[in-house]
Amino acid sequence: MFAVVMCGGSGTRFWPASRKQRPKQFLDITGKGPMIVETCGRLRPIIRDEEMVLILGKKHLAEARQIFDGREISMLAEPVGRNTAPCIGLGAIYARYRNYNGPVAFLPADHFIGDPGAFLKSLQTGGDVAETGGIATIGIVPNRPETGYGYIKRGEPDGKSEDRQIFSVSQFVEKPDLETAVAYLASGDYYWNGGIFVATPETILKETKRQLPELYAGLLELEKVFGTDDFEPAFQEVYENLASVSFDYGIMENIQEPVYVIPSQCGWSDVGSWESLYELRSSEQDNDGNLGDGGNIFIDCEGTFASGRSGRMIACLGLKNCLVVDTEDSLLVADLKNSQDIRKVVDLLKETGRDDLL
Amino acid sequence: MFAVVMCGGSGTRFWPASRKQRPKQFLDITGKGPMIVETCGRLRPIIRDEEMVLILGKKHLAEARQIFDGREISMLAEPVGRNTAPCIGLGAIYARYRNYNGPVAFLPADHFIGDPGAFLKSLQTGGDVAETGGIATIGIVPNRPETGYGYIKRGEPDGKSEDRQIFSVSQFVEKPDLETAVAYLASGDYYWNGGIFVATPETILKETKRQLPELYAGLLELEKVFGTDDFEPAFQEVYENLASVSFDYGIMENIQEPVYVIPSQCGWSDVGSWESLYELRSSEQDNDGNLGDGGNIFIDCEGTFASGRSGRMIACLGLKNCLVVDTEDSLLVADLKNSQDIRKVVDLLKETGRDDLL
Numbered sequence: 001m002f003a004v005v006m007c008g009g010s011g012t013r014f015w016p017a018s019r020k021q022r023p024k025q026f027l028d029i030t031g032k033g034p035m036i037v038e039t040c041g042r043l044r045p046i047i048r049d050e051e052m053v054l055i056l057g058k059k060h061l062a063e064a065r066q067i068f069d070g071r072e073i074s075m076l077a078e079p080v081g082r083n084t085a086p087c088i089g090l091g092a093i094y095a096r097y098r099n100y101n102g103p104v105a106f107l108p109a110d111h112f113i114g115d116p117g118a119f120l121k122s123l124q125t126g127g128d129v130a131e132t133g134g135i136a137t138i139g140i141v142p143n144r145p146e147t148g149y150g151y152i153k154r155g156e157p158d159g160k161s162e163d164r165q166i167f168s169v170s171q172f173v174e175k176p177d178l179e180t181a182v183a184y185l186a187s188g189d190y191y192w193n194g195g196i197f198v199a200t201p202e203t204i205l206k207e208t209k210r211q212l213p214e215l216y217a218g219l220l221e222l223e224k225v226f227g228t229d230d231f232e233p234a235f236q237e238v239y240e241n242l243a244s245v246s247f248d249y250g251i252m253e254n255i256q257e258p259v260y261v262i263p264s265q266c267g268w269s270d271v272g273s274w275e276s277l278y279e280l281r282s283s284e285q286d287n288d289g290n291l292g293d294g295g296n297i298f299i300d301c302e303g304t305f306a307s308g309r310s311g312r313m314i315a316c317l318g319l320k321n322c323l324v325v326d327t328e329d330s331l332l333v334a335d336l337k338n339s340q341d342i343r344k345v346v347d348l349l350k351e352t353g354r355d356d357l358l
Numbered sequence: 359m360f361a362v363v364m365c366g367g368s369g370t371r372f373w374p375a376s377r378k379q380r381p382k383q384f385l386d387i388t389g390k391g392p393m394i395v396e397t398c399g400r401l402r403p404i405i406r407d408e409e410m411v412l413i414l415g416k417k418h419l420a421e422a423r424q425i426f427d428g429r430e431i432s433m434l435a436e437p438v439g440r441n442t443a444p445c446i447g448l449g450a451i452y453a454r455y456r457n458y459n460g461p462v463a464f465l466p467a468d469h470f471i472g473d474p475g476a477f478l479k480s481l482q483t484g485g486d487v488a489e490t491g492g493i494a495t496i497g498i499v500p501n502r503p504e505t506g507y508g509y510i511k512r513g514e515p516d517g518k519s520e521d522r523q524i525f526s527v528s529q530f531v532e533k534p535d536l537e538t539a540v541a542y543l544a545s546g547d548y549y550w551n552g553g554i555f556v557a558t559p560e561t562i563l564k565e566t567k568r569q570l571p572e573l574y575a576g577l578l579e580l581e582k583v584f585g586t587d588d589f590e591p592a593f594q595e596v597y598e599n600l601a602s603v604s605f606d607y608g609i610m611e612n613i614q615e616p617v618y619v620i621p622s623q624c625g626w627s628d629v630g631s632w633e634s635l636y637e638l639r640s641s642e643q644d645n646d647g648n649l650g651d652g653g654n655i656f657i658d659c660e661g662t663f664a665s666g667r668s669g670r671m672i673a674c675l676g677l678k679n680c681l682v683v684d685t686e687d688s689l690l691v692a693d694l695k696n697s698q699d700i701r702k703v704v705d706l707l708k709e710t711g712r713d714d715l716l
Contacts, residue, residue, distance in 0.1 A: 016673070299702050306691075313715055315374070315703045318693030322680070326689055333664075333691055335676030344657050345673045357671055 001127050001198075002100045003047045004091030005039055007056035007064065007109040008081060012346045012358075013273050013339075016330035017309055020358050025110035026063050029277055031284075031293070034067055036109040042116040046124060047105070049073045053094055054109070055087050079236045084247040085208070086215055086239070092204035093219040097226045100201065103127035103136075107196045112280060114267020122264035125164050126198035134258035135199040137169065139191025140268045145181035148272060150174055150193040152261050169259040172252060191261060194268050199257075207251050215250075218242055274323050274339040278305040290316070305336055330357050359485050359556075360458045361405045362449030363397055365414035365422065365467040366439060370704045370716075371631050371697075374688035375667055378716050383468035384421050387635055389642075389651070392425055394467040400474040404482060405463070407431045411452055412467070413445050437594045443566070443608040444573055444600050450562035451577040455584045458559065461485035461494075465554045470638055472625020480622035483522050484556035492616035493557040495527065497549025498626045503539035506630060508532055508551040510619050527617040530610060549619060552626050557615075565609050573608075576600055632681050632697040636663040648674070663694055688715050 011024030018024045025036045032038055040052055053074040056064055061077040068075075076090060088106055095104050105123055113119045119138075126136035139152045155170035172193060176184060184190035209216040218238040225231045252259070271277050278291055285291045289303040296306045297315040306314045306324040314326055323336040332345065349357050369381030376382045383394045390396055398410055411432040414422055419435040426433075434448060446464055453462050463481055471477045477496075484494035497510045513528035530551060534542060542548035567574040576596040583589045610617070629635050636649055643649045647661040654664045655673040664672045664682040672684055681694040690703065707715050 016671075297703060297706055299706065300696070300699065312686075313374075313688040313707075313712070315688065315690045315707075316692070317690065317699055317703055318696040319680075319691060322677075322691065324689070324691050328670075330671040330673065331682070331684055331689065332673045332675065333677060333680065333682050334674070338658070338676040341658065341675055345655060345675055348655055348657065349671075349673075354671070 001047050001051070001102065001123070002095045002098070002104040003040075003043050003052045004088070004095070004104055004106045005036070005052060005054045005109050006084070006087055006091075006106065007036060007054050007060065008078075008084075008087065009108075009110060011110070013342055014277075015342050015346050016327045016332050016357070017307065017325055021059060022063060023060070023110075024271070025108075026060065026067065029271065030112060030281070035112075035271075036064070037067060039107070039109045039111070040068075040073060042113055042119065043105070043123075046120050051098075051100070053091060055091055056109075057081060076235075079239045081244070082239055082242045083244040085212060085245045085250040086218075086242050088204060088247045088251075089208045089212075089215050089219050090222070092199075092201040092208070093223050094226065096201040096205070097223050103130040103198045103200055104204075105196070105198050108194075108270075110271065111194060111196075112267075112269040112271045114269075115265070118264060119266035119268070122262045122266060123196075123198060125166065125262045126260075129158070129166055129260050129262070130198045130200060130203065133200070133203055134260055135197050135203060135252075135255070136166075136260045136262055138194055138196040138198075138266075139167075139261040139263050140194050141263050141265045142185055142190065142192050145178060145185045146192065147175055147178055147181050149270070151176065151184055151190040152193045154189050154191065154261050154263075158260055165263050167261050167263070169261050172248070191263055192268070194270065203257055204251075207255055207257055210256070211254060212245065212250050215242060215245075272340075274305065274307075274325070274334075274342070275336050278323075278336060303336065359405050359409070359460065359481070360453045360456070360462040361398075361401050361410045362446070362453070362462055362464045363394070363410060363412045363467050364442070364445055364449075364464065365394060365412050365418065366436075366442075366445065367466075367468060369468070371700055373700050373704050374683055374685045374690050374715070375665065379417060380421060381418070381468075382629070383466075384418065384425065387629065388470060388639070393470075393629075394422070395425060397465070397467045397469070398426075398431060400471055400477065401463070401481075404478050409456075409458070411449060413449055414467075415439060434593075437597045439602070440597060440600045441602040442605040443570060443603045444576075444597070446562060446605050446609075447566045447570075447573050447577050448580070450557075450559040450566070451581050452584065454559040454563070455581050461488045461556045461558055462562075463554070463556050466552075466628075468629065469552060469554075470625075470627045470629045472627075472638075473623070476622060477624035477626070480620045480624060481554075481556060483524065483620045484618075487516070487524055487618050487620070488556045488558060488561065491558070491561055492618060493555050493561060493610075493613070494524075494618045494620055496552060496554040496556075496624075497525075497619040497621050498552050499621050499623045500543050500548065500550050503536060503543045504550065505533055505536055505539050507628070509534065509542055509548045510551045512547050512549065512619050512621075516618055523621050525619050525621070527619050530606070549621055550626070552628065561615055562609075565613055565615055568614070569612060570603065570608050573600060573603075630698075632663065632665075632683070632692075632700075633694050636681075636694060650674075661694065 011018040049072045058077045129136040151173045153171040154167035158166040225234045290298040292306045294308040301319045303321040304319045309327045321336045323334045325332040369376040407430045416435045487494040509531045511529040512525035516524040583592045648656040650664045652666045659677045661679040662677045667685045679694045681692045683690040
């Protein structure tokens, strides 16, 4: 299998640990190394480095090269961000240029997977399904009525396999309200949409040609110059003229190819906030639910998460559900339950001209 | 008037801003300079630098010399701490050595006074009273049923003056419980004991001779060698052999000299905790009761105090009654209402061998 690892995303939700120059996918937030290394690492049992391509923003190329120094992972640095449809199209055309016509896994670089074995099994099932056409999405079996994710509603079981669960997709649905999410969970027909799918380059390019012909034309131009000196200027020119459009909106919404969902219980999380990271690391919490990175002190605290990234001593006293993130130049102290509001801090820093801290 | 400014005290209650080497009296916690500078500064309208002596711990001498560089304030650095009776005796004998036999003000270096004019007036009244004998204490008129201070119960009005309030002291009482404090406040007969008083050297030394003869003998030895090369070794030897005893217990409890109280509404606070500092600075708080030193960000916060001493950006988000103190090597995040529990943090740091942070 070939893998296209999508490394976009600014990751302001992990400020001050994440910065414009160093978004979440390049951070070690789970304590096991940068997320992107984790993401590539868990693919290795079925995909070799040579068959992985990272698609990332130009400003993150240096960081990625340093992280993967000495490894044969390919990298494509988009000159400007144009959302996911161009990114996925680029991955598809690059795979075809590399003479890879089998199933390609498309996946975000900044997700957590608790059970990599189960994940790879789902990915392989997806590959088997997608080999003969169509798009195989990974459907994360939900364990709570989450309102923060989109859902995939399954349709009929697919006849292609006997011993594995494969369904046609009945519908993609947006983030639900709590009542709806509870009903989804109870029905057993809905899965979280983690944005992970498998398809051949042919399938992706066929749909791109049909639905986004200008993008397709741009991709064909790039295909001609991959590996030559003409690539960089062509990349720049093609991307500058592309419209920003998401794969969900530009391709999936009106897709004619069959779409499948492979249910997966792989302990997936998009780690979308400090709070979700805190919950993910529940096994590391002390008896009072406190979680500290490094030699922090917790006295009379409950449910408090102290992430020290500066080496400074962090003493927490009498706190409840508090988040402390300490970095060299910035300190965040927040209510852990409202950690998604970090956006407000980032916005205020922007407004007040403190871009140096972003 | 002569002034003896007592600069002892380790001030762990302001950790991490205060340290062993730099206790509260040397810190700028009110935003107007080191407390000791404030203390000496507010005396200046009635007491010249040359008539002030600071009594401090040996390890703080360098800091004090630096702070008062170029000023003619005398300093006596106790070789070891022996509580307040020796300190006050030392101040008295030093004033006598300096041929000062009038009233001497004895006062702690680390208190806040909101109305210095009213304070000086009280001090001068105290001086007038003490000139002819006895000890004149300053009684802070209470504005709340405070359980954290000792109280002075007034007795009969004193005939010495017609236009000023002077009372004999009926009783010194320890920190009361809340019910008692409420009754004290309602009665109007009780004042907070701020540990500030005025007396002549003669009065202090007479009582010291009567009640603490060994201390008195030591002081006489020092009197003989002040200003000579023999002073340092004598100071060391005398102090090493002294018992630790408080002025309240060793002198005041069985005093035969008359004791007076001068009621004072001078906006006094002992600034005993981060919380009391926060309350003291209520005029600097924003509409939601947030107080920040420096360019902090408060979003959706209430009653939160962020004291930045490192130059780092401190972003507070969704906090209520929270205390954040950021220094170069240590960070404290605490419930502001329990800021007196900082002692627990300090103790834990000691236990775990982190004396470098104390």
